Amino acid sequence: xxxxxxxxxxxxxxxxxxxxxxxxxxxxxxxxxxxxxxxxxxxxxxxxxxxxxxxxxxxxxxxxxxxxxxxxxxxxxxxxxxxxxxxxxxxxxxxxxxxxxxxxxxxxxxxxxxxxxxxxxxxxxxxxxxxxxxxxxxxxxxxxxxxxxxxxxxxxxxxxxxxxxxxxxxxxxxxxxxxxxxxxxxxxxxxxxxxxxxxxxxxxxxxxxxxxxxxxxxxxxxxxxxxxxxxxxxxxxxxxxxxxxxxxxxxxxxxxxxxxxxxxxxxxxxxxxxxxxxxxxxxxxxxxxxxxxxxxxxxxxxxxxxxxxxxxxxxxxxxxxxxxxxxxxxxxxxxxxxxxxxxxxxxxxxxxxxxxxxxxxxxxxxxxxxxxxxxxxx
Numbered sequence: 320x321x322x323x324x325x326x327x328x329x330x331x332x333x334x335x336x337x338x339x340x341x342x343x344x345x346x347x348x349x350x351x352x353x354x355x356x357x358x359x360x361x362x363x364x365x366x367x368x369x370x371x372x373x374x375x376x377x378x379x380x381x382x383x384x385x386x387x388x389x390x391x392x393x394x395x396x397x398x399x400x401x402x403x404x405x406x407x408x409x410x411x412x413x414x415x416x417x418x419x420x421x422x423x424x425x426x427x428x429x430x431x432x433x434x435x436x437x438x439x440x441x442x443x444x445x446x447x448x449x450x451x452x453x454x455x456x457x458x459x460x461x462x463x464x465x466x467x468x469x470x471x472x473x474x475x476x477x478x479x480x481x482x483x484x485x486x487x488x489x490x491x492x493x494x495x496x497x498x499x500x501x502x503x504x505x506x507x508x509x510x511x512x513x514x515x516x517x518x519x520x521x522x523x524x525x526x527x528x529x530x531x532x533x534x535x536x537x538x539x540x541x542x543x544x545x546x547x548x549x550x551x552x553x554x555x556x557x558x559x560x561x562x563x564x565x566x567x568x569x570x571x572x573x574x575x576x577x578x579x580x581x582x583x584x585x586x587x588x589x590x591x592x593x594x595x596x597x598x599x600x601x602x603x604x605x606x607x608x609x610x611x612x613x614x615x616x617x618x619x620x621x622x623x624x625x626x627x628x629x630x631x632x633x634x635x636x637x638x639x640x641x642x643x644x645x646x647x648x649x650x651x652x653x654x655x656x657x658x659x660x661x662x663x664x665x666x667x668x669x670x671x672x673x674x675x676x677x678x679x680x681x682x683x684x685x686x687x688x689x690x691x692x693x694x695x696x697x
Contacts, residue, residue: 341679344696370405370680371627379591387425402626413442437478445507461492484518497522515546578652588622
């Protein structure tokens with residue numbers, strides 16, 4: 320298959336115009352100008368970027384990942400694929416021990432089937448004071464026996480775990496997860512700067528939705544945000560939906576740490592792509608009003624209703640600013656933040672860039688950076 324487009328973002332290069340040739344779902348050649356053979360799909364005013372990789376998402380399209388129900392996982396995955404996410408993890412929320420084991424067992428089958436790129440355990444080992452949209456009754460400190468049971472049931476399908484490093488037993492848990500090949504993320508935490516530094520030293524490599532649900536950056540106690548931004552080994556998640564973070568902060572963090580250390584994530588829940596109304600996130604009731612999801616009792620933000628396609632367009636607009644020019648640097652940076660960086664965190668060398676040898680997952684955007692067409696290799 321050959322796809323031609325007015326602009327093709329291929330790794331650190333932008334072709335104007337360009338084309339992508341693939342065989343059996345694998346990219347074999349990318350080039351500038353006219354393709355060597357007639358294109359099967361032509362987008363003369365479109366921009367081709369690598370398929371989006373969402374490493375933090377709980378559901379969408381009226382379906383949820385959080386209970387592991389196979390039908391719902393497929394529906395949510397299909398919804399996000401239509402909006403550009405060609406690779407998705409399946410993120411959980413905090414649950415009681417027996418429930419969590421059951422959820423992991425169910426999600427394991429979805430990873431094995433290739434629907435999910437891995438399980439992301441967000442909680443239950445997080446701070447009560449920074450629990451956000453997690454049920455406080457299910458929160459607990461990490462215990463080695465529970466972690467071992469989860470890893471045994473998962474059989475290598477847990478890709479990432481979010482925990483609070485200040486909890487009793489958390490440092491030992493980080494050691495155990497890192498030894499098992501699981502990416503450790505710091506989030507929903509009231510930790511100090513020094514506690515986060517220790518966690519990074521033990522192998523934590525991701526900031527779960529930076530600034531959200533963590534102790535703030537203060538002038539005498541910089542807390543998790545500065546510790547996570549300071550260390551070049553850490554990739555920081557940003558929910559750039561205009562609700563979780565001010566657009567100016569999103570732009571400045573991207574500039575401060577560099578595009579290669581940011582992963583744009585939706586943190587989307589069941590209501591993404593759905594009308595306002597009443598929904599659930601795990602065991603908690605959620606009300607969506609004007610597209611913003613909040614826990615009914617506390618008013619805490621309960622994930623987002625965003626899509627990766629929407630985040631890409633919003634981020635481009637924020638970086639362009641008043642100049643109005645979408646530069647090569649912006650396109651390369653946004654492709655890295657929505658695809659290359661999360662693919663690297665997930666250990667996936669087969670996705671994340673439009674270069675030979677990678678999977679032919681291609682998103683074509685229109686002149687406003689909105690989704691025009693999605694090609695997902697199978």
